[in-house]
Amino acid sequence: MDEKELIRRSQAGDGEAFGVLAERYKGKVFSLAYGFTRDRAAADDLAQEVFIKAYLSLSRFQARSEFGTWLYRVAVNHIKDYLRKNKHRLKEIPLQEAGDRALASADLGPEEERLREGQRKIVQAALARLPEKYRVILTLRDIDGLSYEDISRILKLSPGTVDSRLHRARRKLREKLTGRLGRQGGEHGL
Amino acid sequence: MDCKKAERFLLRSLDGKLDPEKKTLLQTHLEKCPSCQRKDRDCRMILSLVRPQTVPEPLPYFKERLLAKLEEKRKTAPALLWVKWAHRAVALSLAAFLLFGAGILFFRPQEPQELSQTEKFLLQGENPLGEAASILDQKKAEDRNMMLIFASVGDRDVSRRYRP
Numbered sequence: 001m002d003e004k005e006l007i008r009r010s011q012a013g014d015g016e017a018f019g020v021l022a023e024r025y026k027g028k029v030f031s032l033a034y035g036f037t038r039d040r041a042a043a044d045d046l047a048q049e050v051f052i053k054a055y056l057s058l059s060r061f062q063a064r065s066e067f068g069t070w071l072y073r074v075a076v077n078h079i080k081d082y083l084r085k086n087k088h089r090l091k092e093i094p095l096q097e098a099g100d101r102a103l104a105s106a107d108l109g110p111e112e113e114r115l116r117e118g119q120r121k122i123v124q125a126a127l128a129r130l131p132e133k134y135r136v137i138l139t140l141r142d143i144d145g146l147s148y149e150d151i152s153r154i155l156k157l158s159p160g161t162v163d164s165r166l167h168r169a170r171r172k173l174r175e176k177l178t179g180r181l182g183r184q185g186g187e188h189g190l
Numbered sequence: 191m192d193c194k195k196a197e198r199f200l201l202r203s204l205d206g207k208l209d210p211e212k213k214t215l216l217q218t219h220l221e222k223c224p225s226c227q228r229k230d231r232d233c234r235m236i237l238s239l240v241r242p243q244t245v246p247e248p249l250p251y252f253k254e255r256l257l258a259k260l261e262e263k264r265k266t267a268p269a270l271l272w273v274k275w276a277h278r279a280v281a282l283s284l285a286a287f288l289l290f291g292a293g294i295l296f297f298r299p300q301e302p303q304e305l306s307q308t309e310k311f312l313l314q315g316e317n318p319l320g321e322a323a324s325i326l327d328q329k330k331a332e333d334r335n336m337m338l339i340f341a342s343v344g345d346r347d348v349s350r351r352y353r354p
Contacts, residue, residue, distance in 0.1 A: 123239040143241050174229070
């Protein structure tokens with residue numbers, strides 16, 4: 001069924017039509033939530049909450065933007081609220097500890113794979129420590145791979161601001177990681 | 191090209207958004223600058239590490255669970271709506287009460303002030319001291335005081351009554 005028709009029916013209160021829309025977009029919303037939480041159950045809960053929020057505010061969707069863009073905006077705002085509310089509960093793992101834990105828990109495999117997993121955890125921990133606005137833009141661009149134009153529409157920022165904020169976010173992440181990946185980094189150490 | 195500009199080009203090149211001319215400039219700088227070479231290597235490595243290796247699927251029965259929650263929301267929605275409106279009604283009543291109170295306090299109609307005897311005389315163009323002259327002419331202080339007391343007894347404003 002046509003997306004516009006599904007939206008129209010959903011706005012009229014047809015839960016089944018909204019279910020079809022949710023089925024189409026669940027992957028994208030879940031992937032976005034997973035990019036922030038790195039926890040399957042938490043990302044699933046967040047994705048469900050995003051769809052409920054979207055359903056309840058669907059009457060305000062006026063098709064001035066794509067449904068996907070609007071849904072992403074709802075999702076980003078909801079995830080930002082979640083991160084703010086759980087700031088103290090979501091314990092930040094020190095960068096080095098994150099790498100050590102990953103090395104200890106990784107299945108015994110090729111050495112390079114274990115090192116890579118350790119580095120990945122360190123990068124995740126550094127990303128989680130960035131200010132929210134940098135974390136959001138890096139997740140949208142570097143993890144979800146959205147275009148500058150889409151990010152600009154979702155965050156309601158000018159393309160120039162997206163460009164400069166992304167630039168600063170990448171620089172900050174690199175600064176946080178300077179010298180951190182060395183122990184796990186082997187020949188690629190920073 | 192300085193290192194600051196090179197870094198800007200470098201970060202932009204990660205998105206493949208660098209035009210060929212700038213790309214050549216960056217390449218030339220990188221060949222000469224070991225510090226920027228390291229930055230370039232770091233950035234590319236971080237970019238490859240920042241993405242999760244695999245993104246799992248949402249938990250099973252995503253749609254079914256969502257529809258069940260929506261149904262639940264729909265059932266509780268009228269009650270929630272009622273509670274929401276009740277809260278608004280309480281707040282509105284309180285605001286109206288406060289406004290009414292403030293209105294009474296600040297916009298109380300002022301009673302017309304009664305003119306004093308002196309003012310009445312002055313308005314009529316008469317000498318206000320004319321009546322008092324006979325009192326003030328009394329030689330004995332006791333008589334004068336008594337007469338002043340009796341003269342002011344009729345005044346409604348107690349503060350204006352004569353006290354020797």
